[in-house]
Amino acid sequence: MLQLESARLVGKGLHRECYEYPGDPTRCIKVVVAGNSDENRREAKYYALLAARGISWEMLSRFYGLEDTSMGLGAVFELIRDHDGGVSHTLEQYLARPSANEGLQQTLSLALPALRAYLLRDRVVTMTLKSKNILLQMTTGNSGRLVIVDNVGNSDFIPLSNYIGLLARAKIRRKWRRFEADLLIQNPDNVVLRRILRE
Numbered sequence: 001m002l003q004l005e006s007a008r009l010v011g012k013g014l015h016r017e018c019y020e021y022p023g024d025p026t027r028c029i030k031v032v033v034a035g036n037s038d039e040n041r042r043e044a045k046y047y048a049l050l051a052a053r054g055i056s057w058e059m060l061s062r063f064y065g066l067e068d069t070s071m072g073l074g075a076v077f078e079l080i081r082d083h084d085g086g087v088s089h090t091l092e093q094y095l096a097r098p099s100a101n102e103g104l105q106q107t108l109s110l111a112l113p114a115l116r117a118y119l120l121r122d123r124v125v126t127m128t129l130k131s132k133n134i135l136l137q138m139t140t141g142n143s144g145r146l147v148i149v150d151n152v153g154n155s156d157f158i159p160l161s162n163y164i165g166l167l168a169r170a171k172i173r174r175k176w177r178r179f180e181a182d183l184l185i186q187n188p189d190n191v192v193l194r195r196i197l198r199e
């Protein structure tokens, strides 16, 4: 069983804690700290579906399976890092920076449409898209891509859109509209964001 007591905490959400995988800096492991492990299991199923379809993992953290740990069942993922080796920051963190500047505007004006196109192309369905669940992975000093690390899959009772491409794409377009609207509501004074989304 994997011991996590001395593992490095990378991030924390409402339900899970994310640790660097002991002995492997390219992976992280997420354990549930509030609630039960159903979420890890539901997520694992959806990832299996995506893997079976052979999708690209360019903008979605790759999943490596479930593993028993000293803190309960853990889900192992690729740990998203910037070109300099630091763990990537969330889009929420970038948008909250007072120094949000030209550089960020340029990066996001490419990365946001690229993420939307990726989700539609590879039919990756998400629950609510949130800026705290999307990392901006800087691939060079001034360019980067957005990578979704949480809330992937479908919570519909009968998840037809997992199997029907047309339904999936309609759902993705809806989620994306909601995401852009939420971003503007959550960052009312962010000029960079306004310019990118051309409000």
Ligand SMILES: Nc1ncnc2c1ncn2[C@@H]1O[C@H](COP(=O)(O)OP(=O)(O)O)[C@@H](O)[C@H]1O
Pocket (backbone or CB within 6 Å): 010, 011, 012, 013, 014, 015, 016, 017, 018, 028, 030, 061, 077, 078, 079, 080, 081, 087, 088, 090, 132, 133, 135, 149, 150
């Ligand atoms: N694959 C990853 N690479 C780097 N950081 C991550 C990764 N997954 C999650 N994180 C960080 O950990 C935080 C919590 O993980 P998350 O999966 O969102 O947990 P929760 O299900 O509780 O919301 C994220 O907001 C992010 O900052």
Ligand SMILES: [Mg+2]
Pocket (backbone or CB within 6 Å): 013, 014, 132, 133, 150, 151
């Ligand atoms: Mg989260």
